[in-house]
Amino acid sequence: MxxxxxxxxxxxxxxxxxxxxxxxxxxxxxxxxxxxxxxxxxxxxxxxxxxxxxxxxxxxxxxxxxxxxxxxxxxxxxxxxxxxxxxxxxxxxxxxxxAQSLNRGETHTIGVVIPNIERPFFAGVLAGIQKVATEAGYRVMICQSNESHSTETLNVQALVASRVDGLLISHSKETTSFDHIKLQLRRGLPIVHFDRVCNEVETAKVVQEDFEGSFVLTEHLILQGCKRIAVCAGPRELLISISRLNGYKAALAKYDIPLREELIYHTNFIKGESLLALDGWLNLPQKPDGILAVHYANAIDMIVELKKRKIKIPSEIAIVGFGDELIASLIEPSLTVFHHSPFQMGAIAAKMLVDNIIHKDTFQPMLQKMNGELIIRQSSLRK
Known part of the structure; x- marks a missing residue:
């Protein structure tokens, strides 16, 4: 006292x-x-x-x-x-x-919405995002939509409520309405799409060579002697599925191979659905001699099932997949893939967003395609 x-x-x-x-x-x-x-x-x-x-x-x-x-x-x-x-x-x-950041109208935080954090592809993308964001002085807030449109919308609302300076997003396979993105664009929030993008809005986008990759994989099967090539496609409305299916069709057209609707099966990238597709093809009067899976994990599931049924790979059925992971090279036979770099995709998307945030008034949205590479392995190599 x-x-x-x-x-x-x-x-x-x-x-x-x-x-x-x-x-x-x-x-x-x-x-x-x-x-x-x-x-x-x-x-x-x-x-x-x-x-x-x-x-x-x-x-x-x-x-x-x-x-x-x-x-x-x-x-x-x-x-x-x-x-x-x-x-x-x-x-x-x-x-x-x-509080200091809010007084300046910024938080030096960026939000990220991805469909599924358990998928190695998106884990790789996040690693690239984190590296670039950290080097640029930004923190990263990550949300998972779990392939749900409603969850994705709530994710965006939560990140905006947290005053993120910008948003990186890859849409869920359920998302066909993009009002939640259009609203934030009208409010001036910098947004960059990656992988699963939306063509209804003018944002910067980073995508894979979806059409090109599918074309190259299908052409490879044709050059290995395949004439009846089935495709395990993705959801009908998903842009990457549409592009990859179009690449498949273009390759068939180039070599005058007729398109057979019974060899096209749309899935939600789920194991059970890809095996239903395989079961249906194997019960056709003329079985396929080649299979393209637009998601490599479905190709791996089908390799396992074909081996159980004593069907020889690739002599009876050759199989290829879009995307790559360590297991694709370890499975027997190893899977032929169209490889892309998720880390690089995340890094490029993050750099675009940081540029958009810093140069908001002059930033020009652009489309960046990631270069891919055909990696030929045992699952398709006949010659």
Whole structure:
């Protein structure tokens, strides 16, 4: 307790500012001012985060004075600034970075929405995003739609509510309405699409060579002698599925191979559905001699099932898949794939978004295609 130096009163003492490195006090009983050195033991050290209000109260000055001193403003007496800094250090004051960011209208945080974090492809994309974002000084908030349109919409709303500076998104296979994206674009939020994109909005996009990759895989089967090539396609409405199916059709047309509807089966990339497709093809009067899976995991599922049925790969049925993973090279026979780099896709998408955020007024949306590579393995190599 502090007593008045004149009348000895304790209960009438109030803090009234700070002068020449000392705490200034006022006694309401005898109306006298006096100063003391502030004991360190009286510094308020609590578990909660110290604010400039706490510092101001301990010194008997206004929060605005503390703020100006800590922000290096020139309209503060040097001795006052020195004492404020000393007390702030003793109280273990740490600036509220989020509050500072919001005052500047930015959080240095970007949001990411992906369909399925368990898929190795999207894990690779996230690694690329994280690297570029961190190097650029941005934090990353990640949401998973779990292939649900409604969850995707809620993800976007949650990230916007968290005041992200921009959004990276790959749509769910259920998403056919893009109002939740159009709304945020109208509000000026920088958005970049990757992999599963939307052509209804003008955003920067990073995509794979979906048409080209499917064309190359189908052409490879044809050059290996396949004439009846089945395709395990993806959801009918998904843009990547449409592009990959069109690549398959274009390759057949190039070599004058008739398109057979019974050899086209649309799935949701689910194992059970791809095996239903395989079962249907094997029960046809004329079985396929080649299979293209637009998702490599479905190709692996079918290889396992064909081996169970004692069907020789590739001599009876050759099989190829779009996309790559370590297991594709380890399975017996190893899977021929069209390889792409998810890490590079994530890095490019993140760089585009950072550029969009920094140069919001001059940024021009563009389409970036990722180069892919045909990797020929045992599952298709007949010659």
């Amino acid at each position: 502090i007593a008045c130096t004149k009348c000895g009163s304790v209960e009438n003492i109030v803090k009234s500012g700070f002068i020449r490195g000392k705490q200034r006090l006022f006694c309401k009983a005898c109306e006298v001012h006096f100063t003391i050195n502030l004991p360190q033991k009286e510094i308020n050290k609590t578990a909660r985060q110290i604010t400039i209000v706490d510092i101001a109260k301990s010194l008997g000055i206004s929060p605005s004075t503390v703020s100006r001193a800590l922000n290096g403003r020139s309209d503060i007496n040097p001795m006052t600034r020195q004492e404020i800094i000393r007390v702030a250090t003793e109280m273990d004051y740490r600036p509220n970075l989020l």
